[in-house]
Each structure stands twice: as structure tokens, then as C-alpha cells.
Amino acid sequence: GAVAALALGGGLLLAAWRWLRGAARPGAIAGSSMRGKTVIITGANSGLGRAAAAELLRMQARVIMGCRDRARAERAAREIRAEVGERAEGEDSGELVVRELDLASLRSVRAFCHRVLQEEPRLDVLINNAGVFQCPYMKTEDGFEMQFGVNHLGHFLLTNLLLGLLKNSAPSRIVVVSSKLYKYGEINFEDLNSEISYNKSFCYSRSKLANILFARELARRLEGTGVTVNSLHPGIVRTNLGRYVNIPLLAKPLFNLVSWAFFKTPLEGAQTSIYLASSPDVEGVSGKYFGDCKEEELLPKAMDDLVARKLWDISEVMVGLLK
Numbered sequence: 001g002a003v004a005a006l007a008l009g010g011g012l013l014l015a016a017w018r019w020l021r022g023a024a025r026p027g028a029i030a031g032s033s034m035r036g037k038t039v040i041i042t043g044a045n046s047g048l049g050r051a052a053a054a055e056l057l058r059m060q061a062r063v064i065m066g067c068r069d070r071a072r073a074e075r076a077a078r079e080i081r082a083e084v085g086e087r088a089e090g091e092d093s094g095e096l097v098v099r100e101l102d103l104a105s106l107r108s109v110r111a112f113c114h115r116v117l118q119e120e121p122r123l124d125v126l127i128n129n130a131g132v133f134q135c136p137y138m139k140t141e142d143g144f145e146m147q148f149g150v151n152h153l154g155h156f157l158l159t160n161l162l163l164g165l166l167k168n169s170a171p172s173r174i175v176v177v178s179s180k181l182y183k184y185g186e187i188n189f190e191d192l193n194s195e196i197s198y199n200k201s202f203c204y205s206r207s208k209l210a211n212i213l214f215a216r217e218l219a220r221r222l223e224g225t226g227v228t229v230n231s232l233h234p235g236i237v238r239t240n241l242g243r244y245v246n247i248p249l250l251a252k253p254l255f256n257l258v259s260w261a262f263f264k265t266p267l268e269g270a271q272t273s274i275y276l277a278s279s280p281d282v283e284g285v286s287g288k289y290f291g292d293c294k295e296e297e298l299l300p301k302a303m304d305d306l307v308a309r310k311l312w313d314i315s316e317v318m319v320g321l322l323k
Contacts, residue, residue, distance in 0.1 A: 032059055032278040032279055032280065033059055033060055034056055034059040034060055034061035034094070034124075034277075034278055035059075035060040035061070035094075036060075037061050037062065037122075037124040037125065038061070038062045038063075038064065038120055038122055038123050038124050038125075038169075039056050039061045039062070039063050039064065039124060039125040039126075039127065039277060040064045040066055040116070040123060040125070040126050040127065040162070041053050041056075041063060041064070041065060041066065041127045041129055042066045042067075042101060042103065042127065042128055042129050042130035042155065042158070043066070043067065043068075043129050043130025043131065044063070044065035044066065044067060044073070044076070044129070045065060045067045045069070045072050045073040045075075045076035045077075046072075046076065047237065047266050047269075048129055048177065048234055048237060048266055048269050048270045048273065049065075049127070049129040049130065049270075050076055050080065050266065051265075051266040051267040051269070051270035052127060052129065052270040052273045052274055052277070053065055053076075053080055053096065054080045054083055054084055054267075055267070055270065055274045056094070056125075056274065056277065056278065057080060057081075057084050057094040057095075057096055058084050058094070059094065059278060060093060060094040061094050061095075061124075061125075062094065062095040062097065063094065063095070063096050063097070064097045064098075064099055064116070064120075065077060065096065065097065065098050065099065066099055066100075066101035066112060066130070066158075067098065067099075067100065067101060068100070068101065068102045068103070068104075068130075070098065070100050073098045073100075074098050077096045077098050080096060081096060099112055099115065099116070100112065101158075102141075103130055103149075103150045103154030103155065103158070104132075104140040104141055104146065104149055104150050104154065105140065105141040105142070105154075106141070106142050106153075106154070106157055106319055106320065107141065108141075109154055109157045109158050109161070110157070110161065112158070113158060113161035113162055116162065116165070117161075117162075117164075117165060120165065122165070122168070122169040123162060123165045123166050123169050123172065124169055124172050124173070125172065125173045125174075125175065125277045125278075126158075126159060126162055126166065126172075126173075126174045126175070127175045127177070127273055127277055128155040128158070128159065128174070128175065128176045128177060128211070129175075129177045129273065130150065130151075130154075130155075131150065131151050131177065131207075132146055132147050132150045132151060132204075133147075133204055134147075134200040134201055134204050135147065135200060136200065137194070137198045137200070140153075140154075143193075144193055144318070145192075145193050145194040145198070145203060147200070147203045147204050147206075147207045148192065148193065148194070148203060148206065148207045148210065150207075151204075151207035151208065151210070151211065152207045152210040152211060152214065152315070153315060153318055153319055155176070155211070155214075156214060156315045156319060157319040157320075157321065159174060159214075159218065160316075160319075160321055163222075163227070166227050167222075167225050167226070167227055170225060170226025170227050171226045171227075171228070171283065171284075172226065172227050172228075173227070173228050173229075173230075173276065173277060173282075174215070174218065174227065174228070174229040174230075175229075175230060175231075175232065175273055175276045175277050176211050176212070176214065176215040176229065176230070176231040176232070177211070177231075177232060177233075177234060177273060178208045178209075178211040178212050178215075178231045178232060178233055178289070179204075179205075179208040179233050179234075180233045180235075180291070181201075181204060181205045181208055182205055182208040182209040182211070182212055182233075182299075182302060183205070183299055184201070184202060184205040185202065185204075185205030185206040185207070185208060185209035185210075186202075186206060186209070186301070187206060187209060187210065187213070187307055187311055188206070189310065189314065192314065192318075209301065209302060210311060211231055212231045212289060212298065212302045213302065213304070213307060213308040213311050214308070214311065214312070214315070215229045215230065215231040215287070215289075216231075216287055216302075216303065216305070216308050217305070217308040217309055217311070217312045219286040219287030220287065220305070222286070223286075228282070228284065228285060228286035229286055229287065230276050230282065230285065230286065230287070230288050230289070230290060231288075231289050231290070232272045232273060232276060232289065232290040232291060233272075233289075233290075233291050233296075234264070234269035234270065234272060234273070235264050235268075235269055235291065235292070236263045236264065237263055237264045237265070237266055237268070237269030271292070271293060272290050272291060272292060272293050275290075275293040276290060279293075289302070
């Protein structure tokens with residue numbers, strides 16, 4: 001009985017804390033209109049990507065949802081449109097478009113980009129958001145370890161193929177969603193594909209460190225073009241990213257309570273992505289790392305320009321940009 005009472009008391013305290021925090025929660029970045037702007041978001045049918053898509057649609061952007069599962073994406077798009085309440089179809093309303101994009105397939109990435117380049121006269125923002133988290137050892141269609149393949153290589157190819165359009169639409173922005181867990185990652189050039197050893201947590205961290213190094217090297221390459229690149233961590237968010245994480249059945253209720261109390265909602269987690277995509281405050285800011293809409297310090301290993309350059313060169317070969 002004492003344990004139950006304690007749990008209940010703790011639950012009530014947490015509820016009160018959540019409520020207070022909710023009351024002080026930031027809304028969408030005030031006053032930013034994205035009218036006339038086109039935004040691509042990868043993995044936009046759930047979690048952070050979905051929350052960002054809804055907010056940017058609210059700001060009247062044309063949002064292209066790049067998603068692996070077309071049916072699920074169409075369903076999410078319908079729900080978002082209903083939530084946002086699309087204005088009368090006119091010049092002033094935003095627009096939501098679903099396009100098939102499987103980042104675990106370089107063929108799919110190329111097909112997606114080909115279509116975008118044919119159909120879209122401009123691209124103002126690219127948000128590299130989709131991610132695979134701590135999955136069992138699996139390979140992409142092209143034989144890459146799944147987390148490195150999707151989180152880094154798929155986005156690497158996508159971004160490179162869309163660079164011309166981003167440059168032509170400048171000032172434009174690239175937003176790369178990383179994670180604080182990058183701190184536990186190492187770029188091991190001897191075993192980038194985890195053929196020798198695989199640890200799902202380390203491999204996730206490696207892919208997120210790769211995201212930051214990629215954003216840094218890309219920012220260097222894009223100096224003077226009017227295209228900015230920044231990376232961010234969203235914090236700990238309640239999304240379906242953790243679908244491969246095993247929580248014992250008995251611990252589930254406690255985990256659910258803790259996650260409800262302390263984890264961010266997808267909308268809270270997406271604030272920094274939305275901020276970097278739309279805020280005038282970061283106009284011209286590039287090569288930085290953000291959390292909670294503020295610039296944050298990185299560990300030295302995430303600022304190693306030699307490693308960033310070497311990773312870039314190897315990635316180019318892996319995705320077939322360099323023969």
C-alpha cells in the first residue's frame with residue numbers, strides 16, 4: 001500500500017509540474033510567416049516531423065512531407081489539415097504535399113529528388129528529420145548498417161542532390177536534427193558499416209555525431225552562397241522513435257508515467273527545428289548547434305574539421321556521388 005501511495009503522490013506532483021510547465025510553454029515562433037516558401041521535411045508523418053509540418057503549415061508554408069509509407073503519410077496529412085484548418089484555397093494558405101521517400105534506399109532518394117527538381121521552382125528549407133533509433137542489426141537496400149544508412153547517408157545524398165535548388169532559392173536553410181547522444185559516438189573509419197562489431201546504442205550515437213560533422217562541413221562549403229546549415233538536438237521527446245527499445249512489461253506503467261511527466265511532447269521537441277526553419281533571428285547563422293532555440297557548445301570531437309572532411313569524402317563514395 002505504501003508503494004502505491006508513494007507512486008500516486010509522485011504522480012500527482014508530476015502532474016502538477018507538467019501542468020505548470022505546460023502553462024509556460026512557448027507557442028509557435030510568433031510573427032514568422034512562411035508564406036510563399038517551400039519546405040521539405042523528412043519523416044513528417046509522425047513525431048517531431050509531424051509537429052513541425054503542422055506548425056509550418058500554420059505559418060502558410062508549402063510543406064512537402066518526405067515519407068517512407070505513403071498510406072500513413074496521407075493519413076497524417078489529412079489529420080494535420082483538419083487540425084490546422086486549411087484556409088480557403090487561395091494565394092494565402094499553406095499547402096501540404098506527400099511524396100514517397102525511403103532513406104534506406106538510395107534509389108528512392110534519387111527518385112524523390114528527381115521529382116522535386118522537376119516540379120518545384122524553389123526550395124527554401126530542407127529539414128533532415130527522419131531517423132531510426134537503436135534498431136537490431138539490419139542493412140539498407142544498398143547494404144549499409146541501417147542507422148548510419150538512414151540517419152546519415154540517406155540524408156547526405158538527399159541534401160547534395162537538392163543543393164542546386166537550395167542555392168537558386170537563397171537565402172535558404174538546411175536544418176539537421178541530431179541528438180545529445182552524439183556524445184557517446186565515435187567515427188570509426190575502420191568499421192563505418194559495423195561489420196566487425198555492432199552495438200545499437202553506439203551506432204545510433206555515431207550516426208548523430210555524423211549528422212553534426214556533416215552539417216559543419218556543409219556549412220563550410222556553402223559559405224557565401226546564402227544557404228545556411230545548422231544542427232540541433234530536440235531533447236528527450238515522446239515519439240515512436242523508441243519502438244525498438246525493450247521495456248519490461250512490469251516497468252511499462254512507470255516508464256509511461258515518467259515519460260509523460262518529463263519527456264517533451266513532439267510539439268515542444270520540434271520547437272528548435274521550427275525556429276531554425278523560420279525565425280528571422282537566425283538569418284545568416286550557419287554551422288552552429290542548437291538546443292531549446294539557443295546555440296549550444298559542442299564537444300571537440302563534433303568540431304573536428306579533419307574528421308568532418310574525411311567523413312564527407314567517404315560518404316560521397318558510399319552514396320555514389322563520386323565514382
